[in-house]
Amino acid sequence: MAGLIDEPILGTNDIIETREEAEIKDVLIDKVREEGGQGDREMAPPTGNSIHRSGSRPQLDLSKAAILGNSEERDPTILLPNQSDDISHLALDIGGSLIKLVYFSRHEDRKINDKRKNTVKERLGISNGNRRSYPILGGRLHFVKFETRKINECLDFISSKQLHRGGIDSHGWLSETPANCSAEIKATGGGAYKFADLFKEKLGVSLDKEDEMDCLVAGANFLLKAIRHEAFTHMEGHKKFVQIDHNDLFPYLLVNVGSGVSMIKVDGDGKFERVSGTNVGGGTYWGLGRLLTKCKSFDELLELSQRGDNRTIDMLVGDIYGGMDYGKIGLSASTIASSFGKAISEKKELEDYRPEDISLSLLRMISYNIGQISYLNALRFGLKRIFFGGFFIRGHAYTMDTISFAVHFWSKGEAQAMFLRHEGFLGALGAFMSYEKHGLDDLMVHHLVERFPMGAPYTGGKIHGPPLGDLNEKISWMEKFVLKGTEITAPVPMAPPGTTGLGGFEVPSSKGGTLRSDASALNVGVLHLVPTLEVFPLLADPKMYEPNTIDLSDHVELEYWFTVLSEHLPDLVDKAVASEGGTDDARRRGDAFARAFSAHLARLMEEPAAYGKLGLANLLELREECLREFHFVDAYRSIKQRENEASLAVLPDLLMELDSMTEETRLLTLIEGVLAANIFDWGSRACVDLYHKGTIIEIYRMSRNKMQRPWRVDDFDVFKERMQSSGDKKPRPHKRALLFVDNSGADIVLGMLPLARELLRRGTEVVLVANSLPALNDATAMELPDIVAEAAKHCDILRRAAEAGGLLVDAMINALDGSKENSSSVPLMVVENGCGSPCIDLRQVSSELAAAAKDADLIILEGMGRALHTNFNARFKCDALKLAMVKNQRLAEKLIEGNIYDCVCRYEPAS
Numbered sequence: 001m002a003g004l005i006d007e008p009i010l011g012t013n014d015i016i017e018t019r020e021e022a023e024i025k026d027v028l029i030d031k032v033r034e035e036g037g038q039g040d041r042e043m044a045p046p047t048g049n050s051i052h053r054s055g056s057r058p059q060l061d062l063s064k065a066a067i068l069g070n071s072e073e074r075d076p077t078i079l080l081p082n083q084s085d086d087i088s089h090l091a092l093d094i095g096g097s098l099i100k101l102v103y104f105s106r107h108e109d110r111k112i113n114d115k116r117k118n119t120v121k122e123r124l125g126i127s128n129g130n131r132r133s134y135p136i137l138g139g140r141l142h143f144v145k146f147e148t149r150k151i152n153e154c155l156d157f158i159s160s161k162q163l164h165r166g167g168i169d170s171h172g173w174l175s176e177t178p179a180n181c182s183a184e185i186k187a188t189g190g191g192a193y194k195f196a197d198l199f200k201e202k203l204g205v206s207l208d209k210e211d212e213m214d215c216l217v218a219g220a221n222f223l224l225k226a227i228r229h230e231a232f233t234h235m236e237g238h239k240k241f242v243q244i245d246h247n248d249l250f251p252y253l254l255v256n257v258g259s260g261v262s263m264i265k266v267d268g269d270g271k272f273e274r275v276s277g278t279n280v281g282g283g284t285y286w287g288l289g290r291l292l293t294k295c296k297s298f299d300e301l302l303e304l305s306q307r308g309d310n311r312t313i314d315m316l317v318g319d320i321y322g323g324m325d326y327g328k329i330g331l332s333a334s335t336i337a338s339s340f341g342k343a344i345s346e347k348k349e350l351e352d353y354r355p356e357d358i359s360l361s362l363l364r365m366i367s368y369n370i371g372q373i374s375y376l377n378a379l380r381f382g383l384k385r386i387f388f389g390g391f392f393i394r395g396h397a398y399t400m401d402t403i404s405f406a407v408h409f410w411s412k413g414e415a416q417a418m419f420l421r422h423e424g425f426l427g428a429l430g431a432f433m434s435y436e437k438h439g440l441d442d443l444m445v446h447h448l449v450e451r452f453p454m455g456a457p458y459t460g461g462k463i464h465g466p467p468l469g470d471l472n473e474k475i476s477w478m479e480k481f482v483l484k485g486t487e488i489t490a491p492v493p494m495a496p497p498g499t500t501g502l503g504g505f506e507v508p509s510s511k512g513g514t515l516r517s518d519a520s521a522l523n524v525g526v527l528h529l530v531p532t533l534e535v536f537p538l539l540a541d542p543k544m545y546e547p548n549t550i551d552l553s554d555h556v557e558l559e560y561w562f563t564v565l566s567e568h569l570p571d572l573v574d575k576a577v578a579s580e581g582g583t584d585d586a587r588r589r590g591d592a593f594a595r596a597f598s599a600h601l602a603r604l605m606e607e608p609a610a611y612g613k614l615g616l617a618n619l620l621e622l623r624e625e626c627l628r629e630f631h632f633v634d635a636y637r638s639i640k641q642r643e644n645e646a647s648l649a650v651l652p653d654l655l656m657e658l659d660s661m662t663e664e665t666r667l668l669t670l671i672e673g674v675l676a677a678n679i680f681d682w683g684s685r686a687c688v689d690l691y692h693k694g695t696i697i698e699i700y701r702m703s704r705n706k707m708q709r710p711w712r713v714d715d716f717d718v719f720k721e722r723m724q725s726s727g728d729k730k731p732r733p734h735k736r737a738l739l740f741v742d743n744s745g746a747d748i749v750l751g752m753l754p755l756a757r758e759l760l761r762r763g764t765e766v767v768l769v770a771n772s773l774p775a776l777n778d779a780t781a782m783e784l785p786d787i788v789a790e791a792a793k794h795c796d797i798l799r800r801a802a803e804a805g806g807l808l809v810d811a812m813i814n815a816l817d818g819s820k821e822n823s824s825s826v827p828l829m830v831v832e833n834g835c836g837s838p839c840i841d842l843r844q845v846s847s848e849l850a851a852a853a854k855d856a857d858l859i860i861l862e863g864m865g866r867a868l869h870t871n872f873n874a875r876f877k878c879d880a881l882k883l884a885m886v887k888n889q890r891l892a893e894k895l896i897e898g899n900i901y902d903c904v905c906r907y908e909p910a911s
């Protein structure tokens with residue numbers, strides 16, 4: 001804890017501290033200490049990443065801090081009006097049933113003086129380019145809802161988070177509204193009128209009213225264009241994501257099922273007409289349902305429906321036709337002829353019916369009616385696609401199945417019902433988009449990364465409100481639930497798939513699984529806005545590109561990887577805890593991380609498509625994100641350091657050995673070396689077991705000795721042909737190679753760096769592409785310059801290239817010959833890739849990497865994560881070499897019909 005005050009944790013502003021502020025600082029620091037000594041982790045990370053994923057750390061700015069209420073209280077609330085990480089802006093949709101909030105919290109734009117970056121930027125000709133159109137330089141979009149009848153909870157929430165104090169200044173930049181100035185918040189829905197005075201009175205803000213239909217359409221268009229896997233179909237319990245082509249989105253019918261129902265024909269951005277509606281909507285289900293069943297909450301009512309049998313109340317075709325179908329007009333005996341129709345013919349009172357049956361019957365009646373009216377309107381205008389939104393849908397399987405059935409049945413399969421993951425937030429999002437000049441409206445899919453944090457509201461029980469931002473609170477919740485023996489359940493608590501069988505008319509086939517609380521907010525994660533992410537320009541066909549090789553919609557596959565990740569968890573927690581000094585606090589965080597991640601896994605086992613389409617890369621990334629959420633910055637830090645040192649010590653010998661070889665043998669030895677050194681992977685169970693059997697160097701030697709060609713996939717000869725002179729013909733060297741590096745230690749030092757050196761020697765510029773954030777033992781872009789500097793001490797080629805690439809600006813180099821003639825050397829550069837995962841999705845890479853790619857004509861992808869789990873099937877516009885050792889038996893069998901430790905050397909010339 002020493003140094004807490006000395007360290008520059010208190011914001012980047014120059015703060016002239018008043019006495020009062022100093023006292024508050026003491027209170028705050030004590031509070032932080034009490035909370036388990038997290039203060040020292042609030043320091044700015046030692047990295048200069050411009051990519052802010054959720055791992056970015058808030059910095060505290062205590063200027064103008066004030067104690068709220070009585071400062072004698074034990075834990076007074078402290079307001080940090082200048083705490084910039086939380087300066088947000090907010091939009092509201094206040095409906096008849098629910099208040100929807102969309103708010104934005106900004107990532108800090110830290111001014112980082114990273115000389116390496118500046119040199120690389122100069123070299124690659126990167127200006128601030130596309131950033132200019134996005135005044136907000138990155139942040140998070142959060143989605144929260146409250147019941148309208150409990151509007152005070154909503155006001156308290158806004159006030160506690162100070163959400164009403166963010167604004168947009170005249171330049172379109174996020175700014176803080178001065179305390180004495182009245183803020184305006186964009187709001188839509190009837191409540192924007194009804195509750196305007198209340199907002200003024202309680203929060204001192206004016207509601208700037210936006211038209212509800214405008215907002216619904218703007219929200220839907222934004223989601224359909226900007227969010228991957230936003231829309232999906234849901235038929236007979238089966239969810240399928242639909243990727244909408246931006247150029248082929250219009251026209252469509254938007255059906256918003258809120259308290260009432262609006263049907264809007266949408267022809268373009270801002271081009272629409274409300275063509276119909278119905279007063280039989282979500283309010284009808286909830287209102288009638290409450291009267292008929294005495295349920296206390298909407299969730300309870302919906303949950304009842306899952307155990308219902310509507311045949312006891314609904315009059316079926318079979319009831320009228322003596323058990324027979326009315327086949328001539330296509331009606332089966334089980335078709336509902338008249339909802340609630342049985343209630344007329346029996347001498348029964350309300351109490352004689354099961355509330356479960358009433359709820360299901362009502363749900364079907366309303367859903368079917370909405371589906372049918374929607375179809376009729378689609379027919380009126382010749383529309384083929386109908387998107388359903390509004391909180392009535394609630395991601396609820398029966399509801400969606402019933403609507404889908406109605407649309408499918410009446411249109412004879414011509415029209416398609418689709419649902420939106422952010423179903424209830426269309427209006428609020430639209431209101432958010434209506435803030436002018438914030439530049440969000442033309443956001444692209446790759447600028448938004450969705451994350452699924454694990455906070456208190458996700459841990460079961462009846463908790464309202466948003467995810468808890470504070471780490472300590474989050475951990476406490478985890479502990480509390482475990483103490484109580486309550487199961488922790490991850491986001492998206494929805495009914496299991498497999499529902500109504502034949503189109504929503506049969507009795508629900510699956511009655512298991514309870515609907516957990518507050519599910520609606522949880523179909524969606526927090527959207528991280530990273531305007532600097534781009535599509536990798538060398539992808540041959542970005543539209544067809546699918547990063548994942550393994551499709552986890554295959555349940556057997558999912559189960560396998562679930563087990564692998566679960567079994568790895570205890571070891572990972574140990575490493576993570578040790579990386580943070582092994583303190584009690586670290587142990588607490590470690591346990592909370594394990595619970596949170598397990599809960600996510602359990603959730604995904606139950607519904608693999610819960611967070612959008614699921615691939616192995618997403619699972620591996622979720623693990624890293626979860627670690628970061630519990631403030632584990634770099635779990636493998638010391639392992640990486642140790643392995644780097646050990647490998648650097650033997651590098652000179654290896655370079656000498658290589659230099660004594662002929663060009664041809666050398667190229668083969670180098671590729672063998674990369675494959676052999678890829679064995680150092682702390683994410684593979686089998687490899688970790690191996691590490692107990694010898695030192696790093698022993699294992700490296702053993703791995704190299706075992707290299708035997710032909711490898712399981714072996715395109716080396718074709719690659720060699722491209723690289724090597726044959727006869728008099730000297731091949732044209734590649735202009736620039738991008739080397740996507742993988743693990744620290746031997747992998748980078750004894751594998752990829754010597755290969756880079758060979759390319760440099762041949763006159764090819766080399767760009768080492770590494771992770772922006774740590775993941776397992778992968779080398780990060782921040783770590784590479786030091787590794788290169790150490791290696792350069794032993795090698796002139798590397799030294800000159802690194803100097804030319806601006807890598808050695810700060811490094812202490814003992815030049816071998818003391819000369820400074822670097823102008824003749826091709827450069828060696830480092831760029832970050834924009835991710836913090838063992839895999840890479842090339843649709844979302846850093847702008848730095850995208851710029852570097854423009855002149856590249858060779859890419860080398862290394863490692864299982866980057867070359868096999870992802871990108872194994874990716875095609876590129878330039879030559880591509882994929883190198884990896886397969887460190888998992890099942891993957892080896894599945895992908896290459898081989899065995900663990902087999903190698904892949906796949907070369908694909910430019911396509």
Ligand SMILES: Nc1ncnc2c1ncn2[C@@H]1O[C@H](COP(=O)(O)OP(=O)(O)O)[C@@H](O)[C@H]1O
Nearest residue numbers: 095096097098258259282283286298390391392
């Ligand atoms: N937790 C909930 N509380 C109340 N209603 C809910 C809840 N979750 C879903 N609903 C359903 O959503 C409907 C409201 O949908 P919404 O799109 O928010 O419309 P509105 O803007 O009219 O409030 C309710 O009438 C009800 O059917």
Ligand SMILES: CC(C)(COP(=O)(O)O)[C@@H](O)C(=O)NCCC(=O)O
Nearest residue numbers: 681683684685838863864865866888
């Ligand atoms: C996480 C990894 C993709 C990292 O591999 P790398 O990219 O370092 O070669 C890999 O270790 C992995 O798939 N591990 C899980 C499988 C196992 O333990 O067998």
Ligand SMILES: [Mn+2]
Nearest residue numbers: 742743778838
């Ligand atoms: Mn790795």
